[in-house]
Amino acid sequence: xxxxxxxxxxxxxxxxxxxxxxxxxxxxxxxxxxxxxxxxxxxxxxxxxxxxxxxxxxxxxxxxxxxxxxxxxxxxxxxxxxxxxxxxxxxxxxxxxxxxxxxxxxxxxxxxxxxxxxxxxxxxxxxxxxxxxxxxxxxxxxxxxxxxxxxxxxxxxxxxxxxxxxxxxxxxxxxxxxxxxxxxxxxxxxxxxxxxxxxxxxxxxxxxxxxxxxxxxxxxxxxxxxxxxxxxxxxxxxxxxxxxxxxxxxxxxxxxxxxxxxxxxxxxxxxxxxxxxxxxxxxxxxxxxxxxxxxxxxxxxxxxxxxxxxxxxxxxxxxxxxxxxxxxxxxxxxxxxxxxxxxxxxxxxxxxxxxxxxx
Numbered sequence: 001x002x003x004x005x006x007x008x009x010x011x012x013x014x015x016x017x018x019x020x021x022x023x024x025x026x027x028x029x030x031x032x033x034x035x036x037x038x039x040x041x042x043x044x045x046x047x048x049x050x051x052x053x054x055x056x057x058x059x060x061x062x063x064x065x066x067x068x069x070x071x072x073x074x075x076x077x078x079x080x081x082x083x084x085x086x087x088x089x090x091x092x093x094x095x096x097x098x099x100x101x102x103x104x105x106x107x108x109x110x111x112x113x114x115x116x117x118x119x120x121x122x123x124x125x126x127x128x129x130x131x132x133x134x135x136x137x138x139x140x141x142x143x144x145x146x147x148x149x150x151x152x153x154x155x156x157x158x159x160x161x162x163x164x165x166x167x168x169x170x171x172x173x174x175x176x177x178x179x180x181x182x183x184x185x186x187x188x189x190x191x192x193x194x195x196x197x198x199x200x201x202x203x204x205x206x207x208x209x210x211x212x213x214x215x216x217x218x219x220x221x222x223x224x225x226x227x228x229x230x231x232x233x234x235x236x237x238x239x240x241x242x243x244x245x246x247x248x249x250x251x252x253x254x255x256x257x258x259x260x261x262x263x264x265x266x267x268x269x270x271x272x273x274x275x276x277x278x279x280x281x282x283x284x285x286x287x288x289x290x291x292x293x294x295x296x297x298x299x300x301x302x303x304x305x306x307x308x309x310x311x312x313x314x315x316x317x318x319x320x321x322x323x324x325x326x327x328x329x330x331x332x333x334x335x336x337x338x339x340x341x342x343x344x345x346x347x348x349x350x351x352x353x354x355x356x357x358x359x
Contacts (some may be wrong), residue, residue, distance in 0.1 A: 001195070005212050008069060009188075012216030016061030020054070020224045024231050027051035027319055032094040034232055048230060052094040054221060055226045055236025056089045057182075062210070062244070069213070071204050079210075079247055080118035082110045086166075086243055088134065090236015100285040106169070107239065111162045114247065120154035121161075121250050125257060125326040161256055167248035168270035169205065171237025175293045177307040180218040182314040186262045187214040187248060187319035190316035194252040207251040227303045228316030230348050257326060261333040262317045265310060268340040276348075295347040 027033060032053040063080060070076060089106050092098060122135040134154040141148045173179030191211030198205040218241070224230045233241070249259035260267055269292045277284045296306050320332055 004209075005191070008209055008315075009216035010137040011065045011164055011218065012061045012213045013220035015064050016217040016220030017223065018220075019060055019233060019252050020221060023053055024055045026053045027053040027094075029094070032060060032091065032234075034094075034234075050355050051171065051231045052234035053091055053236070054225065054231045054233040055145040055238075055240050058217050058221055058233065058237050058240055059083055059087045061220055062213045065213055066210065069209050071202075073206075075251075076118050076206065076210075077117055078113055078119070080174070082114055082243060083240055085110055086240050087236040090239065091235050093235040094283050102208045102261075103235070103239075104285065107166060108163060108351060110243070111159055111166070112323055113304065114162060115155050115158050119247065119250060120151055120158040121256065122151075122154060124157065127332060129327065139269075158250060161250065162243070162246040165249075165263075166239050166242035169242030169266055170233075170235070171270050171273070172266035172293065172310065173233060173241075174240045174291060175303045175306045176229040177222060177304070178293060178310050179241060180222040180225050180264070181311040182263070184215045184218040184246065185314040185317060185318055186220065186245055186259065187211045187218070187310060188263055189321055190245070190252055190255055192318075192322055193213065193255055193258055194248075197252075199275055202339050204252070207248055211248045211252070214248065226307065229307075257329045257333055258321045261329055261336060262315055262334065264340050268337050270346060271337075272341055272344050275340070291346070292344050292347065294313040295344075299347070 004325070020244070028051055033049050033051050035049045036047065063083070066076075066080070071305065085106070089103065090097075093103065122132045123133045126132050134157055135151045135212050137151070137153060139150045139152065145214075169183070170179065187210070194204060194208040194211055198208045210327060221233070221237075225233065245259055245263070249255045252258075272289060273288060274284045276290070294304050296309070297303075301309075317336065321329060324332060
């Protein structure tokens with residue numbers, strides 16, 4: 001099994017790494033670039049013209065080896081259709097800069113596709129003890145002599161979790177190397193935890209493989225995105241990251257608590273910014289320059305330092321996640337969210353100083 005895991009990570013890393021220079025060339029040729037002078041953006045932390053469209057190499061780094069290592073079923077087909085739609089939407093946004101309302105609507109449609117394929121959590125851990133069975137209540141619907149079962153509570157939790165995660169993970173991707181690093185770490189630890197059940201369930205083995213393929217693809221992309229970045233993930237790459245993490249955590253016997261713990265910084269940062277913008281009467285859908293990494297830049301942190309800070313916190317959280325049981329994980333996750341939220345609040349209260357765009 002160890003050899004297989006290493007093989008999955010290495011193959012997906014090599015594919016992603018080797019395809020990215022080609023994507024850089026094509027992005028420049030077709031003007032899929034981020035130029036702050038032409039398209040100013042409040043969340044920008046870079047200078048100069050940087051190719052976008054990194055989601056293409058990230059997607060192919062997962063999809064190509066999946067053709068050889070995974071056994072495709074209805075759920076896997078729907079997952080990769082969703083991934084493809086996200087990447088295509090990202091290219092569309094890279095070229096035309098679409099409205100966030102259009103992007104959110106398309107994201108919602110993709111999540112509904114995933115739920116209709118049966119990807120929903122059957123249960124979640126109760127913080128007070130025991131299990132909350134989300135599939136206890138269901139509706140059976142007969143259409144054209146075919147019976148379909150709909151689980152309302154599982155579907156609602158799945159929609160909220162996947163939609164939230166796929167939209168907010170990218171908010172913590174504004175600094176060179178920041179996003180691919182913590183996404184690779186998160187998917188790696190979800191894969192490790194999924195291994196506990198893989199021997200008993202063949203379907204779980206597919207999820208485990210998908211987790212390691214994801215880790216490898218983002219790891220292979222990292223050298224091109226690390227400071228000074230040669231390419232950006234783009235909207236497609238960032239949304240793809242959140243989408244895949246939400247899916248594998250849902251399928252890995254509901255490892256929602258694990259993903260929340262490892263993604264404590266992006267989760268807390270997103271929640272803080274949403275609350276702050278709503279209370280100030282501003283739309284939470286439009287970009288801002290007040291995320292945690294922006295404040296750290298203003299405090300004089302370099303981009304490399306910020307990226308590594310995110311990686312280290314994610315790795316520590318991952319180690320904790322594989323060391324505690326489900327109930328303990330929830331309390332640790334809540335504690336982490338509270339501590340990080342307090343840190344973000346403290347950073348927000350510090351005196352602002354000019355942004356430092358050095359590495």
